[in-house]
Amino acid sequence: MAKKPKTIITCAVTGAIHTPTMSDALPYSYDDITSQAIAAAEAGASILHLHARNPETGAPSVDPEDFRPFLGRIKQATDSVVNISTGGSLTLSIQDRILPTKTFSPEMCSMNMGSMNFSFHPLARRYDSWKFDWEKDYVANSDGNIFRNTFRDIQEAATTLAPHNVKFEHECYDVGHLYNLRFCMDIGLFKAPIFIQFVMGILGGIGADIDNLVFMKRTADKLFGDDYRWSILAAGAAQIPMATTASQMGGNVRVGLEDSLFISRGVLAENNAQQVAKIRRIVEELGHDIATPDEAREILDLKGGDRVAF
Numbered sequence: 001m002a003k004k005p006k007t008i009i010t011c012a013v014t015g016a017i018h019t020p021t022m023s024d025a026l027p028y029s030y031d032d033i034t035s036q037a038i039a040a041a042e043a044g045a046s047i048l049h050l051h052a053r054n055p056e057t058g059a060p061s062v063d064p065e066d067f068r069p070f071l072g073r074i075k076q077a078t079d080s081v082v083n084i085s086t087g088g089s090l091t092l093s094i095q096d097r098i099l100p101t102k103t104f105s106p107e108m109c110s111m112n113m114g115s116m117n118f119s120f121h122p123l124a125r126r127y128d129s130w131k132f133d134w135e136k137d138y139v140a141n142s143d144g145n146i147f148r149n150t151f152r153d154i155q156e157a158a159t160t161l162a163p164h165n166v167k168f169e170h171e172c173y174d175v176g177h178l179y180n181l182r183f184c185m186d187i188g189l190f191k192a193p194i195f196i197q198f199v200m201g202i203l204g205g206i207g208a209d210i211d212n213l214v215f216m217k218r219t220a221d222k223l224f225g226d227d228y229r230w231s232i233l234a235a236g237a238a239q240i241p242m243a244t245t246a247s248q249m250g251g252n253v254r255v256g257l258e259d260s261l262f263i264s265r266g267v268l269a270e271n272n273a274q275q276v277a278k279i280r281r282i283v284e285e286l287g288h289d290i291a292t293p294d295e296a297r298e299i300l301d302l303k304g305g306d307r308v309a310f
């Protein structure tokens with residue numbers, strides 16, 4: 001019988017684009033991001049997807065000085081693969097958003113594969129109180145915002161980051177983004193094996209259900225053959241159910257408070273590690289082993305933790 005592939009767990013620890021601080025568990029200070037990232041790695045996440053926030057205002061930050069305090073400490077305490085976001089915030093240019101990756105040359109960074117009206121404005125009606133002043137307007141106005149990565153933006157990011165040999169987490173929020181990625185590969189921007197994150201359940205993108213996952217996977221098979229590895233990130237309540245399904249289809253999984261503040265229906269997660277432990281338990285009980293950071297490096301053909309600049 002063929003050996004089952006190991007499952008890579010990514011944990012998206014803090015978020016910022018669409019994750020206002022509506023749970024006290026969501027880390028935004030340097031210390032809390034550090035300790036939650038380390039605990040998530042200890043619970044079984046081999047990749048840590050990281051955003052930074054201004055520790056006073058909690059606002060999304062792409063200032064490398066807001067990454068530096070936690071990157072070094074995470075590297076000292078864990079062997080995990082660091083993946084820095086290039087999504088940053090809805091309002092920033094691509095050059096601003098890739099600055100942390102340019103500065104720290106991590107093994108991985110995110111790359112959003114298109115432009116869309118990534119919206120979470122319905123949340124504005126759901127909450128009466130907000131931790132920070134900026135959050136309510138930011139959330140309410142997301143219905144009028146374009147989450148932007150044009151072909152030109154993607155080309156600029158890929159070209160600028162090429163000397164860093166960083167592996168992209170290609171975030172595809174809909175089927176069309178897979179075709180954008182195929183086009184970018186055809187013009188030589190990205191090399192196989194590529195790593196695709198199917199992002200499901202974001203308003204503005206594809207819904208989180210099994211039919212859509214099968215369709216995304218079938219389309220990726222058609223477009224990329226053996227040249228790709230994949231993972232799923234489903235937002236909100238769909239996070240763990242869709243990750244469970246994907247893991248049984250040979251996919252990898254992403255959890256973390258960036259994408260869902262919950263541990264089960266209506267119950268807030270206490271921290272990131274709790275979500276990692278839950279999906280790990282499910283994946284292992286269903287017969288798959290989880291990948292260590294070095295196994296993730298091999299599966300994704302990463303440059304190695306000794307070739308980063310932090």
Ligand code: KMH
Nearest residue numbers: 085086087088110199258
């Ligand atoms: N939280 C995801 C839905 C990025 O960091 O570039 C969006 C994300 C984008 O992870």
Ligand code: ZN
Nearest residue numbers: 015085087258
């Ligand atoms: Zn992110």
